Amino acid sequence: MAKQSCCYKKRLRRGLWSPEEDEKLMNHIAMYGHGCWSSVPKLAGLERCGKSCRLRWINYLRPDLKRGTFSQEEEDLIIHLHSMIGNKWSQIAAQLPGRTDNEVKNFWNSYIKKKLRERGIDPATHKPLAEATTSPTACRPVFSDAELVPTMTAALAQDQVVKMLDSLKMPLDWPVGGVAGNGVPESYQVPILQEGHMLQQHCGTFPSVSSSSTLTATDVGTTLPWLELGPTDTISGHVDQYAGALGELRWSDYFDGALQGQCVYDSGMVDDDAVQFDDVHGLSNWC
């Protein structure tokens, strides 16, 4: 027998929300906040389950929602982020102020997918359709220069990278304990990817420290200040090259660099010290 939902079992209302229900929910949250969602319907006088109230608030009633049609910039950003992280709708939506994951997902499924196919691009792999069908394992994004992605602030890019790594179960763990005189940890805690993960085969040694400072356990889990690059800067090579550069990091350039194992970021430990962010995290072999 099919499993029945909580709303069905508790004989709660389902389906579209009436204006009266919206008003009750909005009034309640305006006065008391949502607190524990499971208690919201009772306190707000609604015959809905907490889950339904939460969804209604997040996707429709929240005052900071933008709604309306997506701009070209938003569309470009969605396409690019999708090419990098796939169907991580909540992470993509997090980069689009006022948009919800549901909205982004619907926009992707109803509009962007179709548009990409019309342009001969496989929406799943972001490769030309012909190529995608002949090379099932290939999944590197393919964009012409003209299509390439708006610029993204350095902070946003950094945030996205951290989220991306997090989503891939690749912890930024450093060993607690001995550090050799040259600043290289004596032993590495190799990040363990999930069994069967597409990146697992590429996961080798942990990052090397490129200069002579000391890495301490307190650096574990600290935020990683992003080096700001000028729009025309390339990203290959050592971080020292770019010290002091200002402006915006080109998102596409960053990922191209990362994907090719060339991207280096400032670890923020001591001056120009850098953690090389290449094979270590498998980013050089993204697919």
Next chain:
DNA sequence: AAATGCTGCAACCGCAATGCA
């Protein structure tokens, strides 16, 4: 005008992650 098909989107469902006792 009625029937049918299509589309967009709100809402639901199931599962995984997380928190807590």
Next chain:
DNA sequence: TTGCATTGCGGTTGCAGCATT
């Protein structure tokens, strides 16, 4: 450590409204 409750997420469904026949 375990079990339960809650939250968050992504896939899917259902339906209203529009277009086409």
